[in-house]
Amino acid sequence: MIDEMYIRGVQVNYYFVCKTKLWLFSHNVGMENESDAVKLGKLIHRSVFDRDEKEIRIGPIAIDAVRKGDVVEIREVKKSRAFEKASYYQLLYYLYYLSKLGIRAVGKLSYPKQRKNVEVILDESSAREMESVLDDIPRVVNGEMPRPVYKKHCRKCAYFEFCFT
């Protein structure tokens, strides 16, 4: 199997959110308390998806998928569009991953609170982009812990006190 199979979706996400977070998460330096944001995310997830969805788990990733004809549609539900880019690549990664297993899939990011859906398609150029990200993640993870750099969303991050004390 290819190496990137051992990269988890959330790592792709953190790669775009914050390299420090990616590094800490990848070295099991987690913060124990789930922030309320995480809990809210789960709640939305449950209320939207409870009935017709299935979680599938392949290797390091777990995704919600529905079959639509001969393609699989995978969906990610988000509470806000703050990290749209990170969510986009995380979903793209799932598509990429499934394509390696010979499964054709399309993606949809949905924002129930904003009543908005974003389509995610894996094509040649987005696949190439994905590959360069997947090459770069191990480089970040295997290096030294990247120094925290203050960003707007740091105050809401579970690592805020860790990073900035």
Place this chain on the structure above:
Amino acid sequence: MRRKNFYIVSDGKLKRKENTIYFENEEGRRPIPISAIYAIYALGSLTVTSKALSYLAKEGVCVHFFNRYGFYEGSFYPRESLVSGEVVVRQAEHYLDRDKRLYLAKAFVEGSIMNMARVLRKNGEDDTEVISALQALSEAEKIDEVMGAEAIARNAYYSKFDTILKNMKFERRSRQPPENEANAMISFGNSLLYSAVLSEIYHTQLHPAISFLHEPLERRFSLALDIAELFKPVIVDRLVFNLVNRKVVTESDFDDRFNGVLLNENGRKKFVKAFNERLEKTVKHRKLKRNVSYQRLIRLECYKLVKHILNAEKYRPFVMWW
């Protein structure tokens, strides 16, 4: 719900029933929802059922045991949920490498000296002698020289206690057993603090037995001893001054039947209450720009250590800034 520390001063039993822990004795049964418990301090004679214990373990609740004289006996330190191989390996490296260990040991003592000086100044006392121990500290090349510098500072620091304390004598630091009331309180306070530090370490990836100032071979989780040094003057000593000078704790709160002086049950009750109020008291953190409790300051110290051993940011000890 914010989790709280529970101090169980009377004798009794801890049981589990569904999602609740019950404290039970002849006076009745008191429910404590598991999600409300941060740590438990067992100060009376406490029996814990195995069901209760495994539930507390699952929820990551540390239980600290003290004997009926208020001496620390040991802690129930559940299997850790936050484990990072990377952190433990590097923590060990900082112990094994002579220079790296010396750096951290000196940092703890430096912080401890600075905090002793702060406490003296806050009480209107001269801190020059305490501060001058920093010279010996900077020249120290071995751990026992670091310890030596700490001892110089501590002696100078303690020599001021009799002028600060209004209604009680201190004379000198005496431990086992404490020779007077003030010493009894300091000893008790230090063991509570040690337990509080240990609870904070538990909630990080740090290994509690790998320490830098104290030898890891000691009987206790020695990293908690290292970190506690920084906070003893700030949390325990100031609390003792306060309780004595405001006459909250008086001679009737002690027992001197056991060749030595100890807080009696009533005294311990008053003390733990005031101790916990201290832990929950908040100060505005200058870097985080938010209010943090004294207890949280201990956690932040752990985070700083983690960042230091991960080479992300050099450790600088906590020094009281208010």
